[in-house]
Amino acid sequence: MHTDIETVIHDAAAIQDRIAALGHEITQRFQGEDLVLLALLKGSVIFLADLVRRIELPMQMEFVVASSYGDATVSSGTVRLGELPVEQLTGKSVLVVDDILDSGRTLHAVGKTLREQCSVKSVHTCVLLDKDTQRAEELEADFAGFRVDDVFVVGFGLDYRGEYRNLPYIGVLKEEVYGGK
Ligand code: IMP
Ligand code: MG
Numbered sequence: 001m002h003t004d005i006e007t008v009i010h011d012a013a014a015i016q017d018r019i020a021a022l023g024h025e026i027t028q029r030f031q032g033e034d035l036v037l038l039a040l041l042k043g044s045v046i047f048l049a050d051l052v053r054r055i056e057l058p059m060q061m062e063f064v065v066a067s068s069y070g071d072a073t074v075s076s077g078t079v080r081l082g083e084l085p086v087e088q089l090t091g092k093s094v095l096v097v098d099d100i101l102d103s104g105r106t107l108h109a110v111g112k113t114l115r116e117q118c119s120v121k122s123v124h125t126c127v128l129l130d131k132d133t134q135r136a137e138e139l140e141a142d143f144a145g146f147r148v149d150d151v152f153v154v155g156f157g158l159d160y161r162g163e164y165r166n167l168p169y170i171g172v173l174k175e176e177v178y179g180g181k
Pocket of ligand 1: 098099103104106131153159
């Protein structure tokens, strides 16, 4: 598994430091609000687990399945969304949590569906990684951990064909692993 990694771009300690800072920012921002973190499965779970322990506010966690990648290393263009926990989100300040913002299609679709299906108080977004790429949707994250170059990264929740999520760091996958591109 580790031998499939070209370079480690953020190690475990650096990620924890950054998550602590994000948790602090979120704590300041959502004082006095009815906060729900809506995490996108599966990529965000590792990040979410560490992030929530850095938020010093009453809050709830909800989940929805979202996928846009399929098996490829480039965005497929269509976003599949599971059922939203509508009741649990009604009237709440919703912070959508994902592993990475790439084309923006996923967060755009989630935001749109949230506004259409639930009367939420507000929608904000938080991602561990913000990819430096051409967005398909005009959208920036409200809270972002690290900016990354336009390369395919894995680890800390991010996968390639379902694997590598358990790497404790974020690394660039060797091109030979996915056939280059
Ligand atoms: P977007 O809809 O193009 O913004 O893509 C967001 C989704 O694509 C994320 O939830 C990830 O699952 C996946 N994704 C984008 N870039 C990468 C990457 O470099 N590694 C692993 N997954 C990625
Ligand atoms: Mg994902």
